[in-house]
Amino acid sequence: MSSDNLPQSAGQPFRKPRVAVVFGGRSSEHGISVVTAGAVLRAIDRTKYEVLPIGITQDGRWALTADEPERMAISARRTPSVDDLAESGEGDVMLSVDPSNREVVYAEPGSVPKALGEVDVVFPVLHGPYGEDGTLQGLLELSGVPYVGSGVLASAVGQDKEYMKRVFTSFGLKVGPYLVIRPREWEREESAARERIVGFAAEHGWPLFVKPARAGSSIGITKVDDLSGLDEAVAEARRHDPKILVEAALRGREIECGVLEFEDGPRASVPAEIPPPQEHAYYDFEAKYIDSTPGVVPAPLTGEETAEVQRLAVAAFEAVSCEGLVRADFFLTGSGEFVINEINTMPGFTPISMYPLMWEKSGVSYPELVDRLIQAALSRATGLR
Incomplete structure (x- = not known):
């Protein structure tokens, strides 16, 4: 559904769809979520959408935040936090759980709640528990608000590495010990x-x-x-x-592949390779985000290897019943076999993250990627997913 064709109430003038970018959260990935949100906010076409940034603090409070993406970057080896961006230290943002009412309200102690307008779609860029694991998705289902990414079950399975591996195995995908x-x-x-x-x-x-x-x-x-x-x-x-x-430990090359849902179904990006970081024992948090160890995109694979990892990435997407997007991570062993390590149902969207880089090399720019995800969410009916 094009934003130009969104239904409007009779007698009301056309308005741009409002996108609530929800970020931060209670997990240990709070800071990376804020960085991801900054990149998404920069990429959203403001001529096409209205944007409402909502940050969730590390203690779980929903806060109205400044729409200032430049303040949402890693600086001096430190990730930002929602508390750095909150416009008030006391007010709370509230989303109705009445599916007929998508109004967002801002309330401060001792003051009359202020209506912030309706939200048409939520772009949740939270990582980890209390955001990427089906909990936020369940709240949005209760609220009747469309949202970017996988539903409750797929998000929960994608967060729990044990059950993720169990699902992969049941669908015939190879996992490591x-x-x-x-x-x-x-x-x-x-x-x-x-x-x-x-x-x-x-x-x-x-x-x-x-x-x-x-x-x-x-x-x-x-x-x-x-x-x-x-x-x-x-x-x-x-x-x-x-x-x-x-x-x-699996001995092999680390290969990643992005999956994006198109009108005709999920497609895989060109894959990337994560070379062993020079200053780190493995591809840990510091190597990934602080020192920005670069990946190689596209990965130097044969045509047959590329086709196989793309097939397996889409198979993993389908096995977990994902929607919207996924990054699938593999090891290519010395015997030439791809072993899936995990999927991420809301992969990092930071400027250095592999998911957007893989799609950029596949012909989908960052702004186009963000727009496609929002449009897919707008066209998807809420309900059991």
């Missing part, structure tokens, strides 16, 4: 859980990667070279999520 340690197991039977990890290492070898099961942006991940570093790695992962994932 992994082990899950659930919260009660570590809390009640720590010694037995540690022995399970040691046994896993004996079978698959060191190093291991210990990570939060429901986090992203490489936050909370530790590469463990031997038993001496295990407890510290588990503690770091559990700082971000009580459920942890232990993965065997």
Whole structure:
């Protein structure tokens, strides 16, 4: 549906669709979400859309923020926060859960709530829990507001690395060896859980990667070279999520591929390769966002390899019942086999993020990418997804 053809109430003049860009959030990826929002705000065509930036603070308050993308960038190796941008320290933004009322209201203590107008679509650029995991998507379903990206189930599966891998396996996609340690197991039977990890290492070898099961942006991940570093790695992962994932190291090239939903279905971008970072043990948060380790786009693959990773990326998108967009991450092993590591249902949209770079090399510019996602959300009916 073109924005020029959006239905208008009888007797009302035409108005541009209003896009609420919602960002920040309670997860450890708060700062990266703010950076992503800045890039999206810069890219939205203001002649075509009205924009309402809404930031969620790290304690969960919805705040009206300044529409100043230049303040939403990494500076002096520090990511920005919603508190830096909030126009008031006390007011709250509220979205109605009445599907017949898309009015957004701003309320300050002791004052009459102020109507900010209706919202036609939400562009949620939150990463991690309380935003990318189906929780915000559920709220938007209750509110009857269209939104960019996957629905409740796909978002939840895409956030939980254990169940993501289970779905992939059920659809015949190859995943690497992994082990899950659930919260009660570590809390009640720590010694037995540690022995399970040691046994896993004996079978698959060191190093291991210990990570939060429901986090992203490489936050909370530790590469463990031997038993001496295990407890510290588990503690770091559990700082971000009580459920942890232990993965065997896969020897191979890191390949990423973007998926974008078009009118005729999902398509894959040209793939990218993430070369081993020079100053880091692996592609961690610092390498990814602070030092901006560059990827190679397009990846130097054969035609057959490119076609295969594109096929697998779309297959992963379909397996999880995703919508809108996905970044799929793979390892290309020495035997020539692609092993899927994970998908991201709301991948990073920062200026250096691989997802927009892959689509730019595929002929879709950043502003076109943002516009396509908004238009897809506007044309998609809300309901069970």
